[in-house]
Amino acid sequence: MMIVASNFDPFRDLDRMASALLDTRRGPRRMPMDLYRDGDHYVLTADLPGIDPGSVDIDVDGQLLTIRAERTLGDREGVKWITREREAASFLRQLNLGQGVDTEDISASYFNGVLSVTIPVSEKAKPRKIQVIGGDTTADETVMAVEQPAKGAS
Template sequence: MAAYDPFRELDRFASTLFDTRRGPRRMPMDLYRDGDHYVLTADLPGIDPGSVDIDVDGQLLTIRAERTLAGGEGVKWITREREAASFLRQLNLGQGVDTGNIAATYSNGVLNVTIPVSEKAKPRKIEVSSDSSSPVIQAHEGSDAPQPVEQ
């Protein structure tokens, strides 16, 4: 077991407090396909749903959110470990999604984004028709490739 080092903890706290280079934080997320749509779930605890901003620019999906902390005038903090923060996540959607019908909900600190697969990207059966006037394919002697033969 490692010995407790109060200076390491103080250094960690100071770097957290005074680190102005920190930009938006990444939010942990899961992404999976369920039938004809993709489902993205992202953890955003303590976020005001009104601060969540989701937009699509071409095939780039951007999710932004802000966590602000209440602290009225005259409040004397005993401890304050939670931070106000900005969250950012961007995803390249590719060509097979219907960007016009993306939907999102936020409940219990989890953002759910449903991204439908576009109609043209969905698997489909190709019907094979038969026409008696089509050429018959037969292999000729001395040739590895099949050649059409007129009947």
């Protein structure tokens, strides 16, 4: 007796069809994204395969970043579809940026189906050194001591 392994799944097509028919989500879909900090910038990358870059709309309103995109599929007259799993869709993602970013210098690019948004950290939020004044003198006395030459110096 010979047993042949098969990847045939008779319920796969039925499951796909049922999912398509019962899918009540008709509004915008969320796009998968990653967000990380690289030095003085945050970088957001989002998967948007099959999107025309001209359909991508990025807005900043206060501290709210909104990304919208549309995927349209051209209608082909006279063709008989064997399967059609890709569908036209709109995508939406909103993020609250917080107070530590520079909303004026946000930039974006789209390459190979991935949208990259670069969000710079504001100057106020960047790490910085704080000068420590020590000793028993006040800050004014320290400045005056530095500005006045020592007695006997010419």
